[in-house]
Amino acid sequence: xxxxxxxxxxxLQIIDNQIRQNDPAETRITHDRLTQMGFSDVETKQLIGQCxxxxxxxxxxxxxxxxxARYIKNLRNLPNEPSE
Numbered sequence: 001x002x003x004x005x006x007x008x009x010x011x012l013q014i015i016d017n018q019i020r021q022n023d024p025a026e027t028r029i030t031h032d033r034l035t036q037m038g039f040s041d042v043e044t045k046q047l048i049g050q051c052x053x054x055x056x057x058x059x060x061x062x063x064x065x066x067x068x069a070r071y072i073k074n075l076r077n078l079p080n081e082p083s084e
Contacts, residue, residue: 011049011056024068030075039079047078054082 018027027048034044051074058064074082 026072
């Protein structure tokens with residue numbers, strides 16, 4: 001699968017903004033939890049990025065609003081892949 005470098009950078013920026021702004025707080029909590037489990041910073045952000053992508057896909061393809069409850073549920077379930 002070809003990596004879209006621009007999209008990857010945008011997702012990393014979203015994650016960094018969420019961590020910096022502590023909004024939602026679960027992003028920082030998840031980042032800390034995963035790094036304490038032994039994942040590197042890069043691996044952790046890749047995992048969180050899966051959750052971001054679920055939401056971006058729903059927003060862009062189906063024109064649905066951002067579902068924060070689902071996003072938080074998927075963050076809490078990491079390192080397992082997002083379920084929705």
